[in-house]
Amino acid sequence: MILVLGGGFGLYGHLAAxxxxxxxxxxxARYRAIVEARIELAPLVDSVEWLDDEPDAIARADTLVLxxxxxxxxxxxxxxxxxxxxxEKPIAARPADADALVRPGLSVPYLYLHCDWFxxxxxxxxxxxxxxxxxxxAGSGWKRDPAVGGGPLAYYFxxxxxxxxxxxxxxxxxxxxTDKAITLTTAGGRLSQRLEITPLASNFTxxxxxxxxxxxDSAFGPTPLAGAPDPxxxxxxxxxxxxxxxxxxxTPAFHHAVHHLWQRMAA
Numbered sequence: 001m002i003l004v005l006g007g008g009f010g011l012y013g014h015l016a017a018x019x020x021x022x023x024x025x026x027x028x029a030r031y032r033a034i035v036e037a038r039i040e041l042a043p044l045v046d047s048v049e050w051l052d053d054e055p056d057a058i059a060r061a062d063t064l065v066l067x068x069x070x071x072x073x074x075x076x077x078x079x080x081x082x083x084x085x086x087x088e089k090p091i092a093a094r095p096a097d098a099d100a101l102v103r104p105g106l107s108v109p110y111l112y113l114h115c116d117w118f119x120x121x122x123x124x125x126x127x128x129x130x131x132x133x134x135x136x137x138a139g140s141g142w143k144r145d146p147a148v149g150g151g152p153l154a155y156y157f158x159x160x161x162x163x164x165x166x167x168x169x170x171x172x173x174x175x176x177x178t179d180k181a182i183t184l185t186t187a188g189g190r191l192s193q194r195l196e197i198t199p200l201a202s203n204f205t206x207x208x209x210x211x212x213x214x215x216x217d218s219a220f221g222p223t224p225l226a227g228a229p230d231p232x233x234x235x236x237x238x239x240x241x242x243x244x245x246x247x248x249x250x251t252p253a254f255h256h257a258v259h260h261l262w263q264r265m266a267a
Contacts, residue, residue, distance in 0.1 A: 180197075
């Protein structure tokens with residue numbers, strides 16, 4: 001049984017992606033009203049197994065997908081004895097806690113690795129990513145709080161750490177953090193990634209040899225419209241097809257390297 005836990009992106013991201021891949025998925029009955037209320041998710045209701053007992057569902061799952069807050073995900077992951085485990089990034093609130101969760105069979109949806117532009121970047125000798133983010137002014141939840149796994153480094157820039165390690169495993173990493181931006185330079189300058197939190201419009205640009213490979217509001221294209229499928233579903237489907245149920249396995253060494261860079265930058 002594939003069990004998805006998380007009433008936000010767990011539903012409009014992971015649940016939708018898994019059903020799109022033809023997988024039979026289970027989640028908690030208390031999420032059903034959320035799915036029924038969303039225009040793009042309502043057609044999926046009959047494709048889901050709705051369960052009432054969370055501890056029993058976790059115990060029976062052979063694939064467990066955790067898409068709650070990092071502290072909640074880490075608590076469940078530490079207690080679950082299975083081997084096929086998917087945890088949203090960051091997988092814990094702190095690098096050391098995240099590293100303690102690493103084991104064979106763990107997959108983390110670093111979705112940049114499953115975008116079309118990443119395939120093009122991987123074929124180039126060098127490249128750059130320039131990422132400007134304008135966070136939503138609504139609320140101040142955990143995603144903005146570094147103490148619980150949020151903030152620019154843990155929630156956003158960890159994607160860049162994964163890109164760097166995937167393209168240049170074990171390569172030297174140099175970084176610079178200012179009050180305006182975070183810059184990561186990999187393999188002696190072959191890959192440069194810059195993240196800036198800005199009050200202006202968000203933008204994501206990938207270049208190689210002076211040529212723009214991709215440009216959009218985010219790494220996934222235009223800002224989604226209300227009621228439309230989330231643009232991350234496509235890369236999520238590739239992630240499940242290629243990594244979780246395929247041969248593009250994320251090794252413990254990969255996860256350790258990503259967490260080590262996170263630790264260095266957070267120190």
